Amino acid sequence: MLRIPCPHCGLRDYTEFKYFGDASKSRPDLADEDLERWYAHVFLFENPKGVHREYWQHVMGCRQWLVVTRDTAVNAVRASAWPEGVVRHD
């Protein structure tokens, strides 16, 4: 079973979490009218075979959002942290 270290609750089974995808993307500005940037943001994925930074929410625990760094080739979790300072609102 894949286990994720929650900074608040400790090491828990992944079934307690909900996966929310790529955390390395940053959302275009809401006033941005460039459809190409929105298309890339919504639909295109890096989907790497290797290190991937991704959002998980601990829905069955503290309900905090996490940014987990996981190697998708072997499912090994390398790190997990609060998303502060990671999500850019520029």
Add this chain to the structure above:
Amino acid sequence: MSSKYSIAALVRHAITGERWPRAWRAAAPKSSYDVIIIGGGGHGLATAYYLAKEHGVRRIAVLEKSYIGSGNAGRNTTLIRSNYMMPANTAFFERSLKMWEGLSHELNFNIMVSQRGQIVLGHSPGQMDVLARRGNTMRLNGIDAELLDRNGVKELLPYLDYSARARFPIVGGLLQQRAGTARHDAVVWGYARAADQLGVDIIENCEVTGFVKDQDRVIGVKTTRGDILADKTAMAVAGNTSVVANLAGLKLPVESHLLQAFVTEPIKPFVDHVISFGAELFYISQSDKGGMVFGGHIDGFNTYTQRGQFAKIQTVAECAVALIPGMSRLRLLRHWAGLQDMTPDGSPLIGCTPLKGLYLNGGWCYQGFKATPASGWCFAYTLVNDAPHPLIAGFHPERFRRNNGADEYGHGMFTFRQ
């Protein structure tokens, strides 16, 4: 070169003890080809076969990183059906089912198509309305469909849980009698042998590590067995589409997820149909050997490991017992996991790419196996004509740019995230 399979050949080999020849040559890569197909799965081999047979292309290579049958061709639940509703899907999957019906003769290889009928169960009146709508759409498109009430289902599937304590009551179902199963390994072996007889080089243990480009045109591939040039290069590597596309600098609307499937110890004939549970993603059939073959939903996060998570095994086992209580004492014999490209709308990506000379076939989500013959047929046409075949026009890789998703189940985009 292998000979034709027939009853006479079978008798001759039985009497003389003569060894059967290899089904296909162990081809070594040449320096250049007209068409290179990356990926020796069902789709890649079918594409090569129809390119050679229907379009007369002579110099074709299929590059497989491992051996034929090692990937998703051997990691599915072998179901074939065409009970789709969206315009982009209906005609395409019906074409595929029609091709399955004649494929053993076409390939001179027994792929063991068994049209045992598939029943999708409905567990509420609302769900029956949805099934009726689906059935009507199918019939309007000339596809067989029959709506069953509770008694109709009970007559065909007497072993389901019809008791008052059933977790989800069975209200009825939608039967497609022409749906069923096919032998997954035989499909790739049959296509490989038939393509080889038409001169296609099937090159195993040859992994693509990069593309050879001339400005914005792809003119070949770099592989673990040297560079190979080609006029046209086609990708049919569903599961690893992003990895190979990244080598060409393409970013696609694809996430790789993992789906688990299972087989129990063999028992006597019990389940005569393919059954799809309507309350969860769960589908079951019985193999010719007697094992119950069933599968569930994806694990829920992107991964390239071909190993599933235990939580899904439990969910799937619970579905099995909720539906067929008689299965509770059966033991699991094996389980396996296949990688699948999940696309935002659950429909595939086939067609040309922004790079000249590079063509894409991937994003098959849950439906790669059943699509194999029509996918190869349409993709071969696309490669030759530089334009998508009309049957796959709705599967254009750029469709999300114009928000033209083919959302079969009406659940919205990104259902695999929900």
